[in-house]
Amino acid sequence: MITTSRVPADKSVQIAFSLNDSTELNDPDNSFPLAFPDLDQQLQPLPPCHASVESVQVFKDHCKMAKEFCDxxxxxxxxxxxxxxxxxxxxxxxxxxxDAARLEREFRELAEENQTLISCHNHYSEQLEILRVQNQKRQGSS
Known part of the structure; x- marks a missing residue:
């Protein structure tokens, strides 16, 4: 006969037993791990009463759910x-x-500044050419 008792949650318990008594329980499809180290103590499956088929089935179901929960x-x-x-x-x-938006904005600002500088350069180049022509006319007339 198996007796169970409550163990405080802060204590770890390892459960180990054999289900070799019954041929139904030896089926490989019915093999379950008997301890789930990642599972809280209060969620660990309690060993079944081997005299009760219902108890064994509840234990199997609990083990299956515990495994699914861990997964x-x-x-x-x-x-x-x-x-x-x-x-x-x-x-x-x-x-x-x-960063890309900032770089695009900076590029647009620099491109506008570049266009302004090109316009100024062209304007001052034209003025310089006009002044040269006027200077040559003055030198030629004097």
Whole structure:
């Protein structure tokens, strides 16, 4: 006969026993891990009463759910890590977009300044040519 008792949550407990008594339980499809180290103590499956088929079935179902729960927790952790990476990439992309926008604005400003300087250069070149022509006319008339 198996007796169970409550163990405080801060104490770890390892459960180990054999289900070799029943041929039904030896089926490889019915094999479950008997301890889930990543699972909180209060969620750990309690050993079944081997005299009760219903108890064994509840234990099997509990083990199956515990395994699924652990798998979901692992998948959630992986997805959280993936989310962090994607958020970091998004931040980097947003910074690059801001930098690109700033560079585009700076380019437009410099291009406008360049056009203004080219216009001024052309205007002053024309004025210089006019002054040279006038200077040559004065020297020729004197």
């Amino acid at each position: 979901v927790k692992k998948e959630m952790a992986l997805l959280e890590e993936r989310k962090k990476k994607l958020m970091a990439e998004l931040d980097d992309d947003e910074k690059e977009n801001l």
